[in-house]
Amino acid sequence: MSKLDDVITKCKEQMTKQGIDCDETLLTNVAKALGPSIYNADALVVATGDKDELQTVKNWVGKKLGVAEGAELDAALERCTEKIGKSNTKKLRPVYYYLLAKDLGKESVFS
Helix, strand or coil: CCHHHHHHHHHHHHHHHHCCCCCHHHHHHHHHHHHHHHHCCCCCEECCCCHHHHHHHHHHHHHHHCCCCCHHHHHHHHHHHHHHCCCCCCEEHHHHHHHHHHHCCCHHHHC
16 A cells, blocks of 8 residues: 555545545545645644644645635635544644635645
8 A cells, every 4th residue: 555545544534533525536636736745744634723834724725726815714724623623633634625625616626
């Protein structure tokens, strides 16, 4: 099994545990778009309570999905944080970004 396959398996497990439907193709494409950072244990997890981390997420969403910072993005971040579990300290980056892409209607970016 490749490193990417390992990450995808972890993501699918988290999604199943949280009751999140999984489009495996979209999840895989989101993970690939994140690049090699997802193979670093620290970078694989999103710390939504950290303002610097949220800025990193916003920057990525702006560049990759074309969504500017503002109320729409802030609301999407909040919805995705709730969906994956606000108290969940292991929010996997590919899952979080997958949820953002779906919430913002930007799945086509990854097709």
